[in-house]
Amino acid sequence: METVMSVTELGTTSVMPRSRVIGAYLEEARSECLRYMRAPSFMLPIMLFPAMFYLLFGVLMAKSNGPDAARYLLASYGVFGVMSPGLFGFGVSLALERDGGLLTFKRALPMPPGAYLLGKMLMAMAAATVVILLLLAMATLLGHVTLSLSQVGALLITGALGVLPFCALGMFVGTLIKGQGAPGMLQLIYLPMSFMSGLWFPLPMLPKFLQQIAPLWPSYHLDQLALAAVGMRQGTLLPHVLTLFGITAAFLLLAARRLRRHG
């Protein structure tokens, strides 16, 4: 008790008003968004790949299959597009910043706990929203998909929140692999998982075995939610929501444990 007393008497400067603490969280999120929105090497692949795929398969080639194909693939490629800011924005940047010493520097500074991760999370959510908006514009303008306002809202929310399980997965991989090794590893997760969840081609077109193991992948569950959002799927959604929650929590815990132990 004596020590604490003397410290408070030494200086009251370490007392931080709540408004300034909240301000620090906001600054962190703002900086994180700014720095990635300004980095074309990060934003371009995230935007271009889903947009290109959707243009090719969802708009140009789907014309013969009727408007439902464009609607179905809006959900699937939306999920495909949402996965990458989570996996790469979170995982790769964490791996690079652990390697480059930025994370160490931030840990030495009096940054409020979690501000760093929260900032990255908000950045990934913002990037995911941008991707969904881009695909929505293409679907309605080029693919002649008609969506109600509530469907648009549901898909945006699915995208913005649906990025979180992939943030957690990316973060876990980012704590396992330092630096430049992380992007390659994440590609090895991203691309096969997208394919096996039926994001590129609808699941019924894939081999029976892949259809059976699809519920193993978080992207499969998010796709079910996105399909429901655009009105392509009926039935209960709760199991999918709960599964995604579980996956997010599990990877977050694993990652937090590794970060605490290894920095």
Next chain:
Amino acid sequence: MPHSPDSHTRDPIARLGGAVKRYGPLTALDGADLCLQRGELLALLGPNGAGKTTAIGLLLGLIRADAGAVELFGQDPQRIEARRRIGVMLQNAELPATLRVGELLRLTASYYPAPRTLAETAELAGIADLLKRPYAKLSGGQQRRVQFALALCGRPELLFLDEPTVGMDIEARQKLWAAIRQLLAEGCAVLLTTHYLEEAEALADRVCVMAHGRMIHEGTVDELRARVAMKRIRCLSALPVDTVRSWPEVGQVHRDGERLHIGTAEAEVVVRRLLDADRHLCELEVHRAGLAEAFTELTRDADEASDTDQREAA
């Protein structure tokens, strides 16, 4: 621990007490003691691998000690309240490349309860002309100055500077020294690690020399110099090296062209002999040993002691 109210000023603001840190079979810190008082500049010196980085890492709360005490303002450094009173400049931190200098300052200042204004920080660190530039577009020396600005922007009571002037030219280095002196005058304490002994000589109140994970010497710069009684004599003389070497007071001697370099503990005696022996001797200079010699001698002694320990252990 009972103490009277007026003893606060003498409480250390940062302290290692017998701190031990092991990485597997390697002992990085082997019972290190360190005490930093309010408003002083302590230079932490030592060869690579001596444990300086580990000592700093403990005080910043980046790693935990396996044994011993680690305190920052009387608290565990992992508590954010303690770290709100420090500023940090690390050796290698790659800051976000696409953020502008002003944005980096704004972000870092937001972590502190009562930071300096942007203008005040920029003025102190001499980066007022860089505020609008993206960090990645700066030269190495400019980036170091920005990192220094980030360290002082929170109005810290204690500044950790880890090799702050690496990669700076002489002018930039002297500007940074001037800024450090200004902070010291404001009552800020500094823990400085450096490879440049003249930096420690120029700035430090006290010097702490580390080797093999322990503090092998602590004292003022003058005390450290005094540990080494050796003085250096230089002169232009035709005297043969062997003759000079045969004098009992002479430690080492070597010739560099016409110039003789002599190391001795009794400069006065040797100078008298030199002047007697060579009437044509000129350009006579006598120097006290610099910090560099003192440092080399200290760490060599520590190496020898450590070798003996190991042999005895084996």
